[in-house]
Amino acid sequence: MKKVFILLFGVIVLVSVFLQIQSTVSAQSIEGIPSKYEKEINYLIDEEIIFGYPDQSFRPKNDVSRQEAATMIGRALDLDNKQRNTVFTDVDSYHYGSGYIDSAVDKGIITGYPDGTFRPNKTITRGEMAALISRAFTLNGHQDLSFNDVSPSNPFYPYVDDVASANVTTGYPDGTFKPNRVITREEFSLLVARSMNSEYRSQQDQNDNQNQQEEDLKVIDEKIVTADSLNVRSGPGTSNDVVGTLSTASAVSVYKKDGGWAYVAKGNVEGWVSAYYLIDKPRSSHVIALDPGHGGNDPGAAANGLLEKEVVLDVGKIAEEYLEDAGLEVFMTRDTDIYHTLDNRVRLATDNKADAFVSIHANAFPDSSVNGVETFYSAAGLSNRAYSSLKLSQFINERLVKEMNMTNRGVKEAGYRVIKATSLPSALTEIGFLTNKSDADKLKQVHYREAAARAISLGVVDYYNWEENN
Numbered sequence: 001m002k003k004v005f006i007l008l009f010g011v012i013v014l015v016s017v018f019l020q021i022q023s024t025v026s027a028q029s030i031e032g033i034p035s036k037y038e039k040e041i042n043y044l045i046d047e048e049i050i051f052g053y054p055d056q057s058f059r060p061k062n063d064v065s066r067q068e069a070a071t072m073i074g075r076a077l078d079l080d081n082k083q084r085n086t087v088f089t090d091v092d093s094y095h096y097g098s099g100y101i102d103s104a105v106d107k108g109i110i111t112g113y114p115d116g117t118f119r120p121n122k123t124i125t126r127g128e129m130a131a132l133i134s135r136a137f138t139l140n141g142h143q144d145l146s147f148n149d150v151s152p153s154n155p156f157y158p159y160v161d162d163v164a165s166a167n168v169t170t171g172y173p174d175g176t177f178k179p180n181r182v183i184t185r186e187e188f189s190l191l192v193a194r195s196m197n198s199e200y201r202s203q204q205d206q207n208d209n210q211n212q213q214e215e216d217l218k219v220i221d222e223k224i225v226t227a228d229s230l231n232v233r234s235g236p237g238t239s240n241d242v243v244g245t246l247s248t249a250s251a252v253s254v255y256k257k258d259g260g261w262a263y264v265a266k267g268n269v270e271g272w273v274s275a276y277y278l279i280d281k282p283r284s285s286h287v288i289a290l291d292p293g294h295g296g297n298d299p300g301a302a303a304n305g306l307l308e309k310e311v312v313l314d315v316g317k318i319a320e321e322y323l324e325d326a327g328l329e330v331f332m333t334r335d336t337d338i339y340h341t342l343d344n345r346v347r348l349a350t351d352n353k354a355d356a357f358v359s360i361h362a363n364a365f366p367d368s369s370v371n372g373v374e375t376f377y378s379a380a381g382l383s384n385r386a387y388s389s390l391k392l393s394q395f396i397n398e399r400l401v402k403e404m405n406m407t408n409r410g411v412k413e414a415g416y417r418v419i420k421a422t423s424l425p426s427a428l429t430e431i432g433f434l435t436n437k438s439d440a441d442k443l444k445q446v447h448y449r450e451a452a453a454r455a456i457s458l459g460v461v462d463y464y465n466w467e468e469n470n
């Protein structure tokens, strides 16, 4: 009897806790819902599509991840959310969104990447969101899209056309849609609410909202952060409070400038930063091939407890993230522990439309006192290719010396096959000596692997900026 009572009591406690949680997520108690989207967001909260954070905040400027987008769309369509295994190698049954992700794949609403992953934590852009919404709510376009940054050759054209034709979005008053911009929670909410309920689509309302939205969103420039962690302040000057930080290689939108300061935004972070730490974002689209050396049965150098193939793969994968965040497309010759022949690496890069190639290596030498970074280019082939390779190598090496705080062994000419037998501007960079205790100690640390990745990414951005201005 006592047992039954305890059990019953337990159930009652659970139920009341549950009810409490339910009541605390009511729209009224969530802080930070922007008044201009109050109707739409409260509608989604009432429909239990979107919730506040555990601290009762809404955080309208936060990014939306692919997993969150799938979950919210899944709730909107009332899909089966029972957690289960999915076709993706990185989403198993323990993932909270696995049910919605699996259901959405079944319905053809979402797809993964060619390597079999879903990348649940990756942020979602406005273009990707348009594709998701168009498929989820079966919207149909008029083929008369007029955004000046979404041409018919843009892969997102048909989807942006669908959502625009259905009056789910009008884009920005300057005639753009900004398909590559990461979508914020408030923008996402607006699109989902309008897709679910046509009441929110009325043309007049929507234009009003859209114009208001644009008032505080007039982008005058796009830049890339070069600092490891850049302070974002409430005003232009170091005496102002720090309101956030931006990480390295992030692409940011600039809204206004004041002396050496720029007012920027990225996801939920918005404020003033020192313009000294911003460099131009390449204007055209580029595909950079990253080639982590060795792999599989070929470990490369091995010393001081490190294997070259592991270090360079790790650095390559971090650099991939940085470069993607900077708005560049990245092709990895390998992102797992596999081996490719040297000729294969070159061919894969060309086949995948890369326009430059960076091979990443770590050094070894019998004399353990030898240390530092160095970068190689090949003078073979046409003179402009050789010169571009030299510039690419110089930009990367310069960044490496600074970020790794290692000896500068310079940029050298060499006939290594991956940089010689290719038509692409190419560099082979050596990010330190595994055989040197001090270099190896650095390469064991996440901090320095990130620094090496940052150097490679920023060197590549420097190179594209140079190329575009020449």
Ligand SMILES: [Zn+2]
Residues within 6 Å of the ligand: 293, 294, 300, 301, 308, 361, 362
């Ligand atoms: Zn190597």
